[in-house]
Amino acid sequence: MALSKPIGVFDSGIGGLTIASAIKRKLPQASIIYFGDTAHLPYGDKSATLIKGYIRNISNFLFEQDCGHLVVACNSASSVLTNDLLPAGYQSVLNVIDPVVNRVVMETGIQTVGVIGTRRTINSHVYRNRIKKQSESLLVKELATPLLAPMIEDGFVRNSISRSVIHEYLKRLGPVDALILGCTHYPLIRTEIQEYIGNDVLLLDAPDLIADQLVKENDISPNQSGTDHFYVSDFTESFEQTAQSFFGASIHLEQRSIHPK
Amino acid sequence: MALSKPIGVFDSGIGGLTIASAIKRKLPQASIIYFGDTAHLPYGDKSATLIKGYIRNISNFLFEQDCGHLVVACNSASSVLTNDLLPAGYQSVLNVIDPVVNRVVMETGIQTVGVIGTRRTINSHVYRNRIKKQSESLLVKELATPLLAPMIEDGFVRNSISRSVIHEYLKRLGPVDALILGCTHYPLIRTEIQEYIGNDVLLLDAPDLIADQLVKENDISPNQSGTDHFYVSDFTESFEQTAQSFFGASIHLEQRSIHPK
Numbered sequence: 357m358a359l360s361k362p363i364g365v366f367d368s369g370i371g372g373l374t375i376a377s378a379i380k381r382k383l384p385q386a387s388i389i390y391f392g393d394t395a396h397l398p399y400g401d402k403s404a405t406l407i408k409g410y411i412r413n414i415s416n417f418l419f420e421q422d423c424g425h426l427v428v429a430c431n432s433a434s435s436v437l438t439n440d441l442l443p444a445g446y447q448s449v450l451n452v453i454d455p456v457v458n459r460v461v462m463e464t465g466i467q468t469v470g471v472i473g474t475r476r477t478i479n480s481h482v483y484r485n486r487i488k489k490q491s492e493s494l495l496v497k498e499l500a501t502p503l504l505a506p507m508i509e510d511g512f513v514r515n516s517i518s519r520s521v522i523h524e525y526l527k528r529l530g531p532v533d534a535l536i537l538g539c540t541h542y543p544l545i546r547t548e549i550q551e552y553i554g555n556d557v558l559l560l561d562a563p564d565l566i567a568d569q570l571v572k573e574n575d576i577s578p579n580q581s582g583t584d585h586f587y588v589s590d591f592t593e594s595f596e597q598t599a600q601s602f603f604g605a606s607i608h609l610e611q612r613s614i615h616p617k
Numbered sequence: 618m619a620l621s622k623p624i625g626v627f628d629s630g631i632g633g634l635t636i637a638s639a640i641k642r643k644l645p646q647a648s649i650i651y652f653g654d655t656a657h658l659p660y661g662d663k664s665a666t667l668i669k670g671y672i673r674n675i676s677n678f679l680f681e682q683d684c685g686h687l688v689v690a691c692n693s694a695s696s697v698l699t700n701d702l703l704p705a706g707y708q709s710v711l712n713v714i715d716p717v718v719n720r721v722v723m724e725t726g727i728q729t730v731g732v733i734g735t736r737r738t739i740n741s742h743v744y745r746n747r748i749k750k751q752s753e754s755l756l757v758k759e760l761a762t763p764l765l766a767p768m769i770e771d772g773f774v775r776n777s778i779s780r781s782v783i784h785e786y787l788k789r790l791g792p793v794d795a796l797i798l799g800c801t802h803y804p805l806i807r808t809e810i811q812e813y814i815g816n817d818v819l820l821l822d823a824p825d826l827i828a829d830q831l832v833k834e835n836d837i838s839p840n841q842s843g844t845d846h847f848y849v850s851d852f853t854e855s856f857e858q859t860a861q862s863f864f865g866a867s868i869h870l871e872q873r874s875i876h877p878k
Binding site for chain 2: 394395396397401402403406475476479502503506507509510512516517520521524590591592593594595
């Protein structure tokens with residue numbers, strides 16, 4: 357399949373920029389249209405019914421922007437995603453959960469897999485259920501770590517507070533062979549998590565796996581301009597400041613409201 | 618004025634239950650109708666335009682529930698509250714900011730006042746502006762402390778993490794004579810804040826001041842049943858679990874969606 361149309365990436369906020377950034381690194385000629393639903397963030401504490409409505413509206417908006425591919429770069433949204441919520445016509449739809457699950461079940465020597473994420477992601481048991489479907493013998497330990505995302509957003513990374521919070525949560529989780537970082541914010545504390553948990557534990561997160569899958573599934577078409585657009589449903593200065601640390605480069609956020617049809 | 622009608626209390630989430638609880642302690646015969654707009658929390662990161670729309674819808678809902686009094690128990694909402702957003706007919710409307718401001722300017726021996734709260738509350742400079750209007754000579758030091766509310770909601774109180782986070786923020790704030798806790802969650806860490814900052818610093822928060830003002834402004838009518846209702850716009854189990862620690866007693870949350878008219 358040729359990647360001739362823009363890639364739509366959406367998240368509840370700006371955390372999904374870690375995924376947009378990984379895609380851009382591996383596919384610099386691709387055009388990305390990013391939508392951060394900052395008016396409704398965080399999805400992590402919201403009910404499935406509400407989140408499904410947001411998915412419907414935003415996937416329609418991105419399709420209208422001519423996106424041919426959709427990356428649901430939000431764990432809470434991925435956990436309730438079904439095809440009937442999306443407009444027919446996307447060439448490919450990726451969520452952040454399956455690439456990670458497909459990777460961990462292929463690994464040899466893994467007996468216990470840890471999953472950390474927001475309350476919604478963890479309470480949905482989406483990672484555990486999808487892992488178990490492919491590999492019943494794996495033991496899956498899930499832990500809600502709701503303080504990590506706001507901690508990262510407030511810039512508490514690589515300091516004594518982030519270390520204390522990470523240690524407290526991972527102590528509760530106990531020993532694992534692999535750990536899934538089930539939230540798009542967590543790549544920013546990946547190093548600190550690896551330092552605490554040790555190099556023997558395989559850390560898995562979505563950004564590179566998603567980008568690899570896009571490369572694998574699609575021929576890279578030179579037709580695209582490589583121009584990106586970044587929309588947020590509610591604009592504040594703090595989003596713009598934080599966006600840079602998530603994307604790894606300075607970007608301009610445009611405010612765009614989406615109303616249900 | 619007789620307090621013969623229920624008191625409507627609204628917040629973006631369950632934090633305003635600290636205010637409902639203080640009202641209930643001082644006015645046990647009053648009926649409270651609480652609305653936590655959990656579908657849209659946190660207001661702290663949202664734009665003024667969005668929040669004004671929520672105020673309009675919720676104040677209408679509470680008025681339709683026969684509330685005669687409205688307590689806007691949310692700092693972000695209080696900071697953008699204007700009368701034209703509300704239905705005509707409330708006997709009294711209280712916000713969480715003015716009672717605290719009125720109290721601090723009356724204190725003698727205060728030269729420097731600190732204010733901590735969410736990004737929105739702090740960036741709005743609402744406390745500083747209202748203090749300065751009454752007392753130009755007071756020095757007001759404002760600091761956004763966005764990690765405190767999610768920290769409290771995840772139960773990180775009275776432990777080494779809450780102490781580290783509180784110490785880090787208050788270190789940035791520097792010395793003050795009085796400190797305003799500008800978020801309805803913060804009464805739950807009041808003791809820890811006082812321990813760090815010392816007993817010489819006057820700590821001010823809204824719950825008791827609001828309850829006192831309701832008592833002062835109104836004759837207590839024995840006509841009310843003292844029955845309370847607690848609505849949330851989005852229901853999750855974690856809200857119900859946390860609600861108890863905020864209200865100080867077990868309560869039943871009912872889900873109720875509000876749509877703009």
